[in-house]
Amino acid sequence: MTAYAWLLVALPLAGAAVLLLGGKRTNAWGHLLGTAMSLGSFGVGVATLIEMLAKTAEERETIIHLWDWIVVGTFHVPVALQLDQLSISFVLLITGVGSLIHIYSIGYMAHDENRRKFFAYLNLFIAAMLVLVLANNYMLLYVGWEGVGLASYLLIGFWIHKPSAATAAKKAFVVNRVGDVGLSLAVMLMFTAFGTVTFGEVNAAAESASTQTATWIGLALLLAACGKSAQFPLQSWLLDAMEGPTPVSALIHAATMVTAGVYLIARSHAIYDIAPIAQTAVIVIGGITLIMGAIIGTAKDDIKKGLAGSTMSQIGYMILGVGLGPVGYVFALFHLITHGFFKAGMFLGAGSVMHGMHDDVNMRHYGNLRTAMKITYATFGMGFLAIIGIPPFAGFWSKDEIIRAAFSHSPLTGIVTLIGAGITAFYMTRMMAMTFFGTARWQDDVHPHESPKSMTIPMMILSIGSAFGGMLLLFVANIESWLEPVVGFEHAHGGPDSSVLIPVTLTIVAIGAMMGWVQYAKREVPLLAPTDVSIFTKAARADLYGDTFNEAVFMRPGQYLTRSLVYVDNKVVDGVVNGTAGLVGVVAAQLRRTQTGFVRSYALVMVLGVVVIGAIAAIVGMA
Amino acid sequence: MNNVAIPILALGLIAGAFAVFSVAIASITGPKRYNRARVDAYECGIEPTPQPMGGGRIPVKYYLTAMLFIVFDIEIVFLYPWAVSFDSLGIFGLFEMFLFSASVLVVYAYVWRRGGLEWD
């Protein structure tokens, strides 16, 4: 089966192509084809895994060379797939959770007239994401990286009739470009330093590279990871991305795409292992985002945005984990997989709640839904127990290992992860209480009801993963030794012992949960968000001023620059149009005004240019 | 080198002196009767610039004629150096010059067929 691994990508890609090119003719069965392609890809993944299990640990890595992409001089980039323990884990997560979400979407999008297109984009996403994780070099990874960005952009803006969705899509796109600059810089640096961009060769060459080179590459890769994984300071797009349909939020913006940054850093472990400065930067970014996301999560009344804040925070854990080096790689990836299960499950649960509540996302209008939506309540509850880290649910095992590894690095990082765990318990309890407990605060014409089977069954499967996934991976699949050949593994030394740490962690979690419970389940939740709140709550509601920050640092200077240049250029439309989406409003009158370009002023500019050029040449000549 | 430059210089001086002499002698000896036609440039009956009353654009025919003149002018310019070194260029030069003339003739044919030679 390994030889047919290209089918993994080809199947969903073919699905996307048929659905996009087939047009309306495929409306009737498009969603079924899309789901079948995703399931087919999952099947190939499982078959590949079985084949891989039969081999010894050293033989499991296989490179499947498809064709030569670019050969220029010494520079050689193949299109080749790398099948190893790391990529196959991702393949199964992507196609497995992806297939469940395809199935869920059949019901969720049943009444959407563009359902076929939705499935086409989903298939496109699956294909691109698989390219990202199966690539055996950074260039091909870049293709997948851009591909998932495109699919994410298309899906966030799927409901184009909502201006907020279009704006959110654009924002995601622009912020991700900032991150992409990092990836392209990293690729070029690697090429200059090592003469290759293949994972294997880069990792081999990195061992003898200078610390300085590795640090720069590491920082550039971190910038890329920040963009894709919504880490500080490029986090702001993720909250807005919740404008997309909920299955998209579950698949792309919780379980898979946003974890690509973690994958990127884990793949580049050889570079980080020799670049302590870059590693520290990774830990700092992860720590900041971990706390930031959690705080944002405490203040959101929108159930999806609350979950989005939580996603940021959990990815912060993973980024922090991969920053710890060999003691953390395996557990960060472990947490990535368990998180994929429970967060996707909770997002689907949120979608199910919205389905029953006329697409209302405000948790202040929920309450006491456990009676009306029993299955959703139960599955969401499993996810809840998993994320706050109650044993034996999945999140407990993975998060506990990260906390232990963090303590072995330094007490400070350990405490940050502990505080994060406490806040997580608080906001998740708040979400649980506001949605499923307390008194019903439903709007007048809303009659909550349980969702159809096609939606609840994927939720149930994911909740099983949330419950037992952690134990299965840790004790049955033995994830430490499974991933060790790829990313390396060391046992954590130093720091407090498990017998101390686990009770402490659980106590902090319990305190957080109690506070949430007392505040939101025992007391009445006001229908409107209180306005007389502390500045901290205000800051959290405003996403900790992430947008304000971006505006001040990235957007304003850009706009000023554009405007002043436009003024110099003297013949373009008003500055008002710059950077805004509403170009529609500009009319023909302004078109005429663009024609005030006088040929004499052009000639003058040319002469001035000649003079300046002459001056530069003269100065250089003298120097 | 000097022996070649001196006659050319002399010729230039003579030409310049003649021009100055003609203008000067005419203004001294000639009768002084003024009318409107005398102050027109070139005295050929065409107003050089569009006039506010009864004037207008210069007929495009003048432009066409001038263009046609330039075409043949250029041809003659190229014929001179060829003629001077005809001996050393031989058949090759003859053939190339023939091609050159033929292509200019194509232009002439185009102008002729398009009515560029008809004045009215």
Place this chain on the structure above:
Amino acid sequence: MSSALIADITAPSVNYYMLAPILIVLGGAVLSVLVEAFYPRESRRSAQIALVLTTLVVAFLAVLNIKVDAILGFTIVNSLAIDGVSVFLQGLIILSALVGALLISENRIDPLGDAFAAQSSALPGSEDELAFTERGWYQTEIWSLFLFSVGGMLIFPIANDLLTLFVALEVMSLPLYLLVGMARRRRLLSQEAALKYFVLGAFSSAFMLYGSALVYGFANSVELGDIAKALSASAANSNLMLVGGIFILIGLLFKVGAAPFHQWTPDVYQGAPTAITAFMSAGTKVAAFGALLRVFYVALSGLAWDLSAVLWAIAIITMLVGTIIGVAQSDIKRMLAYSSIAHAGFLLLGVIAQSKAALDGSLFYLAGYAFTSLGAFAVVSLVRDASGEANHLGQWAGLGKRSPVIASVFTLFLLALAGIPLTSGFVGKFAVFAAAYEKGLAPLVVVAVIASAIAGFFYVRVIVLMFFTDASGDEVSVVVPSFATAAAITITAVVTIVLGVIPQPVFDLLSNALFLK
């Protein structure tokens, strides 16, 4: 007269195989003038189209013949250099011209006829104009002009001395000045563009000619190889040579549209008939960059250090001007014009880098850009309202719903211009940037990457507009074109993808493309 005054003139040896592509195209142009003169008006248009297409195909076969038989060397007293680069560029120019000819021949999308004025001598808005239009006349001289211009383009990048370079520049440009001013719709805009292009073009030609004179004063020769020799032989820096070299570069930089000599680009691209804009943006860019690369690699490499500061400044300004002002555009053709300026800036990296990899990258980049640009302008010509092309970006809103196929194809071209992977634009950009990086031009590469990211914004803005914005209510429609335009769009789209997915054959082709020195 003493024989010492007449230089010893001998008949030059001419290799007609090497000249074949140029002779065929120029011969076709002369024939086309005869067709103008002697063919009856009714069948003139179809005869011209047949003649032009045949000429170009035969000329392409002639280029292939040179390639296959590897007939390389100098000819006509070293004034033309036929080498690997020449063959690639000539082939590329002829293919661009073929696609351009298909676009120019289009007469279905406008109910009044093709994209050119029925009789361009008629005053805009006059009764004469109306009469000619109603008679259904075509201005068939465009075909002769087109072929002459292609002839100039074929000579420009292979000229091995400064005089031939200058003559080729004029042969290429003069017909283009006319073609730019002959649009059927918005004639005043078109004529204004033509005049601007002409005046500024003449201005830049003057710089180039003056520069050639100065260089001749330094090197005692106008041959590129001799200039290089003179440069390496002279120990001290010569200001004469430096100023001359800069002036020649200015003439070339004007043609490629580099800042601060770029300002004609948006006006001309906007005013010209779109088919001509398409042809110019591909053909002129390829020819001018070919010439720039040759002059810089062959003649001026000895000046590289003295010129580096100047070229760095020009490259940076060009990239930034192209992308940042491009963001503020509301006219699709102007936006593509600024995009072309930005691409000129990216390509300058390949000129500055001076290595085999940079040369390969630049040539590949040119090939990718030529087809993408042709395709993008072809699509622009299809989106129309009652008064002609709907060039205002606002009118493109919601196009994705009305015409998903055209909107998707345009998206492909935009992605290629933005340099997204799996398109030709990405591979070209990557090859040029990587080569520049290897030569230690890291700061330039960083600026280029940032500029690409900014440029990505304005391409994506159009995609957003087409797919995610509701139509403004204007009566804008996508016209179903004739076979010619459909074929042109298909060819360019396929090339854009194929060069992005399997670029290797082209790089193989380029592996022995070197300049003859």
